[in-house]
Amino acid sequence: MIDVFINVILLAFLAITAVAIVRMTNLFAIIMLFGIFSFLSAAMFIVMDAVDVAFTEAAVGAGISTALMLATIALTKDHDEKQSVSYRPWLPLVVVIATGAALVYGTLDIPTFGDPDAPTQTHVAPYYIERSAPETGVPNIVTAVLASYRGFDTLGEVVVIFTAGIAVLLLIGGRRRKSTAVRDEREENDA
Amino acid sequence: MTHNLILRVVSKSLIPLIIVFALYVQFHGDFGPGGGFQAGVILSAAIILYALVFGLDAAEQIIPSGILRILAGLGVLIYAGTGIVTLFSGGNYLDYSGLVGSQIAGQHLGILLVELGVGITVFSVMLIIFFAFAGRGRP
Numbered sequence: 044m045i046d047v048f049i050n051v052i053l054l055a056f057l058a059i060t061a062v063a064i065v066r067m068t069n070l071f072a073i074i075m076l077f078g079i080f081s082f083l084s085a086a087m088f089i090v091m092d093a094v095d096v097a098f099t100e101a102a103v104g105a106g107i108s109t110a111l112m113l114a115t116i117a118l119t120k121d122h123d124e125k126q127s128v129s130y131r132p133w134l135p136l137v138v139v140i141a142t143g144a145a146l147v148y149g150t151l152d153i154p155t156f157g158d159p160d161a162p163t164q165t166h167v168a169p170y171y172i173e174r175s176a177p178e179t180g181v182p183n184i185v186t187a188v189l190a191s192y193r194g195f196d197t198l199g200e201v202v203v204i205f206t207a208g209i210a211v212l213l214l215i216g217g218r219r220r221k222s223t224a225v226r227d228e229r230e231e232n233d234a
Numbered sequence: 235m236t237h238n239l240i241l242r243v244v245s246k247s248l249i250p251l252i253i254v255f256a257l258y259v260q261f262h263g264d265f266g267p268g269g270g271f272q273a274g275v276i277l278s279a280a281i282i283l284y285a286l287v288f289g290l291d292a293a294e295q296i297i298p299s300g301i302l303r304i305l306a307g308l309g310v311l312i313y314a315g316t317g318i319v320t321l322f323s324g325g326n327y328l329d330y331s332g333l334v335g336s337q338i339a340g341q342h343l344g345i346l347l348v349e350l351g352v353g354i355t356v357f358s359v360m361l362i363i364f365f366a367f368a369g370r371g372r373p
Contacts, residue, residue: 094267098259098268099272106275106279107282107360110282115367117368118370179338179341179345181264183263183265185267185269186263186269187345189269190269190349191330191341194348195327198313198328201310201351202310204359205306205309211363211367212303212362215367
């Protein structure tokens with residue numbers, strides 16, 4: 044019962060934050076609201092007992108990406124010009140409402156939260172719950188699945204992160220002139 | 235921001251705590267929530283906080299970008315190398331059961347090594363990206 048109450052409040056705050064983001068033009072405030080949005084999502088994951096996901100959302104969504112976006116607006120302007128709308132947005136409104144109604148209709152067939160007969164609970168989850176502790180000796184099933192049973196997938200994820208770093212370095216990481224200047228200075232000092 | 239006394243004092247006392255928490259999340263991930271990914275992000279957040287308060291150059295003196303590039307590759311190498319070692323110890327790729335002694339001990343060691351690789355790569359790539367973006371704003 045208390046879960047439902049907390050969920051309703053968190054969802055209401057999420058919706059309020061989303062509307063506030065859409066209506067604002069100050070990019071600095073929008074980035075702060077993005078951080079708040081991520082934090083509210085993390086709180087929802089905790090209510091749903093997904094603490095590992097909540098941890099990641101709080102650290103990455105609210106932490107790092109906020110810092111990265113702040114670093115980005117430091118390079119550009121921190122205001123978005125208000126565009127005057129010259130047409131009536133009826134068609135987009137109809138499309139959005141129709142899509143939303145279809146999605147809500149789709150949720151009617153989804154099994155209820157925590158349903159033991161749901162396909163996600165009957166596939167491989169029972170195997171992990173029963174066998175991960177005796178097979179790996181790791182109490183945290185999420186870690187056992189991520190690092191051991193699905194180790195190959197996680198290797199792929201790490202390579203993706205590594206590739207992202209390389210891509211950023213190739214695109215905007217070049218400060219070669221300054222770094223060689225520093226190196227020359229050091230070599231002079233060493234000599 | 236470099237002359238703000240309160241920010242400097244507060245962040246100086248916060249950064250060690252953030253680093254200790256990141257290490258806790260890294261090496262306690264088998265037992266509690268967390269793991270290499272979260273630990274790497276938290277550790278890089280400590281350095282980013284330092285960079286925001288004390289300036290980018292001071293932060294790059296702690297961890298030069300050359301070392302960061304080596305670390306980013308080293309993490310992937312530790313992860314993939316663990317898989318190679320398991321091949322030599324008679325298992326499948328990334329099957330840690332045969333690493334040392336018993337199956338449980340092997341799994342423990344394998345998960346620890348793999349999470350360490352994840353943590354090192356995530357930490358250094360997050361910092362590489364931050365330094366790349368923040369470094370562009372310099373004259």
